[in-house]
Amino acid sequence: MSNRRVFLQQSAALSIPLIVSPRVFGADAPSRRINVGFIGTGNQGMGLLKRFIARDLGNVLAVCDVNEGSFGYKKPDHFYGREPAMKMVNAAAAKKTKGGTSNLCKSYSDFRDVLKRDDIDALIIVVPDHWHRIISVMALEASKDVYCEKPLTFSVSDGRKMIEAVRKNNRVFQTGSQERSNPVSQFVCEAVKAGKIGQVKKIVTKVGFNNKVSPKPGWKPMPAPQTFDYRTWLGPAPDSPYHKDRCLYRFRFHYDYSGGQITNFGAHCNDMAHWGMAMDHGGPTEIECEGAGFLPEGSLFNTATETRFRCKYENGVELFCESGSEMVQTRFEGTDGWMVTGYRGTYASNRELLDGCPTKPTGVDDPHSAHMANFIDCVKSREETRAPVETGHASAVLCHIANAMIRLYPETGPGHVAKWDALAETFINNDAANKMLVREERDPWS
Numbered sequence: 001m002s003n004r005r006v007f008l009q010q011s012a013a014l015s016i017p018l019i020v021s022p023r024v025f026g027a028d029a030p031s032r033r034i035n036v037g038f039i040g041t042g043n044q045g046m047g048l049l050k051r052f053i054a055r056d057l058g059n060v061l062a063v064c065d066v067n068e069g070s071f072g073y074k075k076p077d078h079f080y081g082r083e084p085a086m087k088m089v090n091a092a093a094a095k096k097t098k099g100g101t102s103n104l105c106k107s108y109s110d111f112r113d114v115l116k117r118d119d120i121d122a123l124i125i126v127v128p129d130h131w132h133r134i135i136s137v138m139a140l141e142a143s144k145d146v147y148c149e150k151p152l153t154f155s156v157s158d159g160r161k162m163i164e165a166v167r168k169n170n171r172v173f174q175t176g177s178q179e180r181s182n183p184v185s186q187f188v189c190e191a192v193k194a195g196k197i198g199q200v201k202k203i204v205t206k207v208g209f210n211n212k213v214s215p216k217p218g219w220k221p222m223p224a225p226q227t228f229d230y231r232t233w234l235g236p237a238p239d240s241p242y243h244k245d246r247c248l249y250r251f252r253f254h255y256d257y258s259g260g261q262i263t264n265f266g267a268h269c270n271d272m273a274h275w276g277m278a279m280d281h282g283g284p285t286e287i288e289c290e291g292a293g294f295l296p297e298g299s300l301f302n303t304a305t306e307t308r309f310r311c312k313y314e315n316g317v318e319l320f321c322e323s324g325s326e327m328v329q330t331r332f333e334g335t336d337g338w339m340v341t342g343y344r345g346t347y348a349s350n351r352e353l354l355d356g357c358p359t360k361p362t363g364v365d366d367p368h369s370a371h372m373a374n375f376i377d378c379v380k381s382r383e384e385t386r387a388p389v390e391t392g393h394a395s396a397v398l399c400h401i402a403n404a405m406i407r408l409y410p411e412t413g414p415g416h417v418a419k420w421d422a423l424a425e426t427f428i429n430n431d432a433a434n435k436m437l438v439r440e441e442r443d444p445w446s
């Protein structure tokens with residue numbers, strides 16, 4: 001570990017004030033600024049990178065992506081990848097120098113080269129879900145602190161391995177569940193937790209429908225662009241022919257890399273559900289899929305296009321999660337009222353419940369920026385972040401077991417209630433459901 005990082009950590013542990021003299025260790029002194037690398041500079045990675053720069057949270061020394069640079073992301077005008085990312089970082093740094101140039105940030109195509117750098121304290125990992133655990137665990141083992149996007153994991157067992165790696169290596173970890181840094185979500189979830197709507201009885205969460213159209217059955221493979229390392233993009237996932245709609249942004253609609261909107265938006269709304277009922281480290285005791293629709297066999301996308309599942313917790317709360325036009329929404333119903341929060345707004349059964357509710361900040365204070373700022377603060381103080389690894393794991397587990405039931409639905413139909421042992425993290429006497437939790441990984445990544 002670099003001397004610089006040892007110094008930062010020891011100072012925090014011994015509570016030695018880092019600000020010895022404003023000139024030597026002032027707020028902007030190099031010793032107080034955290035050096036980071038971004039792994040994955042696509043749709044969300046570029047968004048986070050822009051915010052990181054705008055809020056001046058630290059030095060971005062490295063950006064890494066298997067894509068050199070291209071269109072083809074979420075929106076047609078997005079040109080993303082490692083080269084545009086590096087240019088953006090260096091252009092922002094150049095503005096601060098007298099000479100007007102900077103090459104502080106280097107670009108990488110292999111994340112392992114970033115891990116080798118001793119001068120990098122922390123990584124912001126923004127790659128598709130099938131890579132989250134692998135890159136995070138390798139980074140934690142290399143003594144980096146980690147911010148990893150939601151859904152934290154690709155499988156239930158991933159989460160256990162990530163928790164072990166965080167705790168064994170004594171690292172700071174933030175799950176990219178930025179609602180935890182949204183003052184509106186904080187207000188609602190903390191109010192519900194404090195009993196403001198009485199005893200919670202029911203929670204209804206909403207996830208959006210697929211927002212991209214799948215290539216239809218009979219789609220034809222394409223040659224991968226030379227500027228895109230498709231083999232590494234696939235990594236541990238099954239070997240499959242390239243198609244442009246398999247990878248950038250759209251990977252979330254294929255079970256080989258993600259879990260559809262149940263893990264995409266579900267990681268937010270179900271995380272808030274856990275938060276409001278003080279279930280950050282727990283899970284349900286039973287779960288059932290009540291309906292699921294899929295595209296015709298042979299379509300490129302294979303995740304459920306619309307669905308509804310129900311589960312029950314030990315405290316008696318029933319949670320229903322369903323597809324809807326709201327992308328992310330959580331509705332808490334209690335014995336004395338209800339509260340709703342989500343991307344479309346915040347409401348309550350009576351106005352007093354929202355007295356003192358803040359408005360959602362924008363710009364450099366928006367939840368994404370605030371969430372990264374919380375991570376960087378914790379990297380310096382060595383305190384626990386707002387969304388520690390255990391919390392991200394528990395929310396992801398709910399989404400994964402829901403997807404297991406959803407994927408079985410075409411065979412089982414309605415009424416297949418599975419019992420879940422939240423402590424052992426396994427379905428009870430249900431081999432078919434347990435089988436759905438296993439993700440095969442190709443060497444050398446397994």
Ligand SMILES: NC(=O)c1ccc[n+]([C@@H]2O[C@H](COP(=O)([O-])OP(=O)(O)OC[C@H]3O[C@@H](n4cnc5c(N)ncnc54)[C@H](O)[C@@H]3O)[C@@H](O)[C@H]2O)c1
Nearest residue numbers: 040041042043044045065066067126127129149150248249
């Ligand atoms: N917190 C949020 O609100 C939020 C919003 C959007 C996305 N996300 C999450 O961010 C992650 C990325 O989603 P996205 O929409 O940005 O996808 P994306 O496809 O737009 O970007 C992912 C990037 O990672 C790169 N990549 C893939 N494998 C890599 C590897 N092994 N090494 C280096 N780079 C690699 C891809 O080339 C791509 O540029 C997902 O887990 C997603 O759920 C979170």
